[in-house]
Amino acid sequence: MIRLQFGIGLKYEISGTSADFIFNIQAARTSSQRVVTEALSLGQQVEAESYTDPSTDNRYLRVQAQPGTFTVRYDATVDITHHFEAPHRIDEVAIANLPFDVMQYVYPSRYCQSDRLRAEATREFGNMRRGYSRVLAIQEWVRQRTKFQIGSSHTGTSALDTFVEQRGVCRDFAHLMIAMCRALNIPARFVTGIDYGAAPELGVPDFHAYVEAYLGGRWYVFEPSGISPPTGLVRIGTGRDAADVSFATMFGTMKAYAPLVSITAVEDPSRGIFLPEHSADAISTHHGEMARLG
Amino acid sequence: MIRLQFGIGLKYEISGTSADFIFNIQAARTSSQRVVTEALSLGQQVEAESYTDPSTDNRYLRVQAQPGTFTVRYDATVDITHHFEAPHRIDEVAIANLPFDVMQYVYPSRYCQSDRLRAEATREFGNMRRGYSRVLAIQEWVRQRTKFQIGSSHTGTSALDTFVEQRGVCRDFAHLMIAMCRALNIPARFVTGIDYGAAPELGVPDFHAYVEAYLGGRWYVFEPSGISPPTGLVRIGTGRDAADVSFATMFGTMKAYAPLVSITAVEDPSRGIFLPEHSADAISTHHGEMARLG
Amino acid sequence: MIRLQFGIGLKYEISGTSADFIFNIQAARTSSQRVVTEALSLGQQVEAESYTDPSTDNRYLRVQAQPGTFTVRYDATVDITHHFEAPHRIDEVAIANLPFDVMQYVYPSRYCQSDRLRAEATREFGNMRRGYSRVLAIQEWVRQRTKFQIGSSHTGTSALDTFVEQRGVCRDFAHLMIAMCRALNIPARFVTGIDYGAAPELGVPDFHAYVEAYLGGRWYVFEPSGISPPTGLVRIGTGRDAADVSFATMFGTMKAYAPLVSITAVEDPSRGIFLPEHSADAISTHHGEMARLG
């Protein structure tokens, strides 16, 4: 188990009569991620509606803000329990055995056009032994061919673009890896969060995006951009791709400032500090059955 | 109320060791669509698993078929109750008032890249009075600029392609209309079904795709390809676009034959026959709240 | 006749062992554009090879520069003679009557995918009366639907992108207008130069790109971005699109600084100053026959 404390500060300058926001910045509450403490504050006297999506556990806040400066501050401490598994013991799951609610993660989506990448995926990985190691090979392939370059992509950039241009940021690495997995009928999805790798020495911490692939009856974590150890990832949003889980969806006329993000590993009084580390084991923080069916 | 009877015949020749299918061909059961009778038969001695998605009411069948010929036959009679509303009474719903589970239909998806069509949508419809009439104007715009041409598009064709090429089939008309609605923050979704317009005199009946837009607290039906009166549409699948609701998703090596589809309006003993007709009213067969929250 | 004096200053910081440049920055010498004086200076002791393309009159300089700072300075005074014609007297030229060497400007090119814009062009302009006025309508259509926005496009942006995104800079306006003309079998080409509209009060002067369409046996000038009066344009390069006539094609590792561009209308001792002005007439500075066949 690891205890991580993180904070998110957002700031907007609203110029219209009002602006609507849908935020997805709160730590997800799952059986593997316990929210120990959390605090939310809004910089205007406005009401926030909250909603938790029953199928993804995503927590949404809807706010209508007034003209002027609008700030949002969220801080949380979470305990994350990791499931470790020896990679060689993890198989792919045949279509016939996939839970039905996992099927949606096999289909193409806005930024993960797996249908168009089928030829590439089949040529590169079609004859490879199935299992966790094949997905690890896809992750390695993405990491080797793609250059991490801030500013080299934009909100319209998709897996197909990243496949061609071979550069991008964490979101683009994730989209390409997801599309390649799906092209081989391996369910894969997009997770947003805060990463322990976002430590000050690596530049300005920011929101992060990573990948989960459904293998051996669980969702296993992959970090194709290689920024963070997989044990240092907090889960905020889970979806098919970035179109589903933007940390802030904005409607209206405004200026958005860069988010301020911080994260630290904290001491659990009973156990001391455990720092996120790289591991030879496969790591999962989400079992495969949906909570609502449990 | 209208009573429609329809049949679907599918045929495959499977050449590999086995093939997996996920079918979405059964009539949805909703508070507006009652399945009076139905019958399903599979041409092999195989087991079919069934699953109804709680958020869309889509009914899925998963089958693993053996080498050789594999046929599927489904027949159903459904009673459809239409909600009629005077168009001028139907408003758009502000972001602040949208049900949370409707929000996903505002975001871009695989075949409906609303993010990229925002400039076009804003230029054409940004200053138009909001409400049902604006969505009707979008439908008319799609219909006027797009040529219905069998064979002019393929499974990879998206709203962006249809915007440029200006030709396609019902699925392409639906994707373009959906993308334009979402670009204006109007929730819109893709519905598959069988259409009464698929009558023999109009050529070989086939599966159909149409549009629902969320307005005035309900999902209203739009038929951008103009093939069928909106009252003549049976609902099978509901999703974000064609990536979500293929009538048959196939895994394996096979030859697929053209589906055989038929539909007739039938007599309700107590009321006679009511034929689907065009109407000046707006038509809805889906209220806005989710069934599972009801 | 108008006498214009312009200057171009380029600066690079070369970090590799050497770098190759192909410049196309010298004023074209044509029967309508006389180079009165010109001066070129290179900031390194390197040899420049020069070449004038016989079919376009483009003047190229090839230089291999050494590591360190490399500057290029070019100044010229040119006299431009404009051919004025009443728009209603200018017809389109039938395919059967086009000079063979003009045909290449009917075909699609890297940034002007006229083949894909045929549906749009036909729908918008297919039934319009042919002639100069139709091309003017295309120019107006481009100008109305496209937002001039520095930084909204990049070197890979094509006419198709600009058609969708509806924003760009002069180069993008030109590409879209060219593609639409070609889609209607009207030869159109891309011209680079310096524009009198690039006056200090309009921001930092820069290289400019505009359009010529082949009508009535001549190449007529169009300025879809509306920045400069067509009489205020100096011709540097002529080609199918920006892929043909970059002002600087660079090979090697270097940092390029923003070019410094200046232009003024100068006094012709015998005639006084004539400032470029907008005109109701159509304007041409290039007859249709090729120089080498003259």
Place this chain on the structure above:
Amino acid sequence: MIRLQFGIGLKYEISGTSADFIFNIQAARTSSQRVVTEALSLGQQVEAESYTDPSTDNRYLRVQAQPGTFTVRYDATVDITHHFEAPHRIDEVAIANLPFDVMQYVYPSRYCQSDRLRAEATREFGNMRRGYSRVLAIQEWVRQRTKFQIGSSHTGTSALDTFVEQRGVCRDFAHLMIAMCRALNIPARFVTGIDYGAAPELGVPDFHAYVEAYLGGRWYVFEPSGISPPTGLVRIGTGRDAADVSFATMFGTMKAYAPLVSITAVEDPSRGIFLPEHSADAISTHHGEMARLG
């Protein structure tokens, strides 16, 4: 030297008032390809204008045909002299040493978006020893990753599509190979012709497209689709890509039938028959200097 005899039969059904054609079906006359005999016949009493492009040697015929059936028949016998060179002796040519009129074949074009394939080309071939062998490696890479599949591409398909979809016909193989060469600053161009590999046993003979790369001061022939021995290729059109050298560009309303193509190796009385064969040598039929500068 090889003597080849080929024939081309074209047929159209014209439904409008008239139709314009620009044909590029006649054997090019170059210093390496001598037209021994040729015969052209048109199936209507119409005049054909002919034009030979001075920079490419392409021979064009322009015809305005009347409603009804229109046929074109062309037969020729050509003697082709091949320049053979040991591959290890052929170097790439530095930018600084390229003839200026070859430069255009380094730039991207409609179907060869070399600018967008630069990352891929650099990753795969950037560190490879320069020379003929590197271009051979590109050819092999194209051939290995691309499936020859009639009907899998269309007239809009570009190198970028073929890179992603990994299937196509000879034209697509050529476009991808050209784009990859240009991305490495190796001039490459598109040649159309008739290929001896188009023998009856390989299916219906058809027009062919292949590649020339500029190396060691000459244009060397490459046949990425692997259909024909490079010594069995007749040259008809030379251009930047398929946009430049369509065998028939049509303007008007018509139905086009599939072309009839035949080719045989014929006996030269003084030397017997020499059949086209594969060779370990590099083969060129075009020196690098332009005829008009000779």
